[in-house]
Amino acid sequence: MSESKTVLIIDDDRDFVTAIETLLVSSGYRVATASNGREGIQQAKKVQPDLILLDVMMTERTEGFFTLQEVRRIPALSRTPVIVISSIYTDQPVFRVSPEAGWLPANLFLPKPVEPMRLLEEARRLIGENCQTASAGRKL
């Protein structure tokens, strides 16, 4: 990585944010944080992150889902990779959804707590894929 990439963590659990922030910073990422959906959208517009990590159950039970839809409506963020990290997924196999897929356009769902190695791998992969599409887009 020539310049460090920015990851935005949107989660209302302060401790979870601190843990993940520590992990990402130690791996060379810049990190921005927000503790609810509204703040998350503001931060996303400001810092233009390379990746967003998003919780589901915050102040509202489904806040993350609506935040995600709003993120996708902002042109500059419409293709930013988003990983939904939530403890509601622990009893289901991890599944992948296309960014174009209807009402829940996340790139990946991960169960909470998240395996550090797994998160770093997926973050690297998603940011890499997105950079490739973006540069391919510019060439056209």
Next chain:
Amino acid sequence: MQTKGAPDQLVVVIDDDEVMRLSCQQILQKAGYKVETFGNGHAGIKRIQEAKPPLLIVDIKMPELDGFEVINIVRKIDTDLVIVVITGYATIETAVDAMKAGAYDFLPKPFTPNELRMIIDRGFERWRLTKEAQRLRREKEEVERKFVTLVSHQLKSPLVAIKQYLDVMLFTSKDQLPEKAADWVRRCQVRLGEMLTIIQDWLALSRIDSGSLCDRASSAELGKVVENIIGEYQQVPSGLNVTIKASIPSDLPPICGDPVSISMLVGNLVSNAVKYNRAGGSVSLKACRVGNLVTIEVSDTGTGIPPGAMQHLFEEFYRVKTEATQNIPGTGLGLVICKRIVHELNGTIDVRSKEGEGTTFIIHLPIAENKKEVEAKSGECK
């Protein structure tokens, strides 16, 4: 005591006798009801269909449709409608027949205004209580549903935060920790994992109870479910170095049930087969079609289940306690969940085991509803 009818509640009166219609109207309007009268069954039924009133007064003896026929029809339109029958030839038999047909009460002619008012007030009170009970039941169900989700979220959140700290601490600064501290952190991770699994299993059971799992109208491709499960195990290899082999015919018809439930069912059995295996052992997953059922077999090469434990296997929180199993983590809910899912999906689950040789769980599940007609040759057991 005379209860006052709620103003503006509609009472429909069906009677071929005009004098009767008029007097009912006058008495009940004075008592605060809105009254609409009809000279024959057809017109009255039509109005009941449109307005869904709380109360109906109907004469038994009428030309064309009689009172019994009217009751039979309106009962199907609105099961909560309170029906009071007016009968000119008051015999016990007529009254009993009217009650059997679904009337709430009966009023023999001639009756006083007060008698009519009392019976209608009582009928209206009954309707109000029925509606109130329905509302409370719906609210209670909603609260229960939310309770399970919220409580499990509240229980999980602190554990998740703790485990996340430990995971990250071990990952980022393992080398700086004294060996014993690192070991204890790993033990803490394991114990927290156990706690999270209990909450998850408990949540799964309440979701089965509340009907939000085990959707019989859905269908699942067993091949895909098994592929996902094996994929998960390849990512996190068990310490026992157990190999998982699956042979699912590619033309096996989809089975009845949503993929999440089927995945939970097979996942729990595979998890057991791995946990209770011997080092270097194997797990084998087989499936085939038998008529309109799919048979799934999950076998292990483990220590087997002692004969005395067999009858308790599907009991909540029961765990086989032997020297070999004492260090194997588990909640004692896995097989309970399996049994409940299979039951909800109209299937069966059996177990065969031989101590020292291994255990096989056999599941029979119906083929997805719309696939039954498909040629039965595909994926049949050999």
